[in-house]
Amino acid sequence: MVGIILASHGQFAAGIKQSGQMIFGEQEKVEAVTFMPDEGPDDLHKHLEDAIAKFDPDDEVLFLIDLWGGSPFNQANSIYEAHKDKWAIVTGLNLPMLIEAYGSRLSMDSAQDIAAHLLDAGREGIKIKPESLDKVTKPAAQAAPTTSNAGQPGSLEYVLARVDSRLLHGQVATTWTKTTNPTRIIVVSDSVAKDDLRKNLIKEAAPAGVKAHVIPIDQMIKIAKDDKHFGGQRALLLFETPEDALRAIEGGVPLKELNIGSMSHSVGKVQPNKVLAFDQKDIDTFHQLEKDGVKFDVRKVPADHAENMDAILKKAQDELNAQK
Incomplete structure (x- = not known):
């Protein structure tokens, strides 16, 4: 090294x-x-x-x-x-x-x-707003490379699916994109898809050479069932909540593993570790995902050691029970 x-x-x-x-x-x-x-x-x-x-x-x-x-x-x-x-x-x-x-x-x-x-x-890394202040003429962006099965039906590859309340931020735009090499980052969320400001911010946060999209959950399900227009594309999916991920998976998005990055704290939730907060609905959702055969990779960044999701859920459940 x-x-x-x-x-x-x-x-x-x-x-x-x-x-x-x-x-x-x-x-x-x-x-x-x-x-x-x-x-x-x-x-x-x-x-x-x-x-x-x-x-x-x-x-x-x-x-x-x-x-x-x-x-x-x-x-x-x-x-x-x-x-x-x-x-x-x-x-x-x-x-x-x-x-x-x-x-x-x-x-x-x-x-x-x-x-x-x-x-x-x-x-x-040096950017400016308003963009009109940037007088330097930039060369046209090169098209992202495609794999040998480009254009073939049923070939959308899911390189990572992550639950992260922050969605597209520094850790995703840098570390996870470098280790998974997606051509598209897709935020799958009904609420974000209705919010033009958040959509624009997410698109602007995409790293060079990667396209960012924000789509409703039902649209992601349709794409998963008929992805003939995405031949050769490598998709990194971002879900704001585990509930959104469960709905997408049970609707037909073929994900076998979820990376769990962060879940923000709010009133009524317990926080068994530094970055994950749960209410009863969240805990029940993760148990249902387990029943559906989904595995969990609990890491903020690739260099972290994966944590045990069952232990985290048990601790969260104990803390919720103690509040009653």
């Missing part, structure tokens, strides 16, 4: 490391190096060397640094020179760049290959 050094003036490197973990999960071989006001270049150089020493001797190193020409860059560059055949430095560090670096390590084992890939991610 390529080791990553985040280096910055002040605490920026430590902060962006924490932000990246919130979105992509805990990461191995990532070190943050901060250059504080009371330190000199020699202190910074030692911090960098100490961080590198935490990696394996044969690991390649990728430096992600805040500013070209600043002290963190200069000191990293002095170390890089002895390894420039394999190591790499990228400056202008931002969160989209860091998330892309984490995702790239899943399929790339060269620091320089990752570095070259990160340039576009860093630039694409």
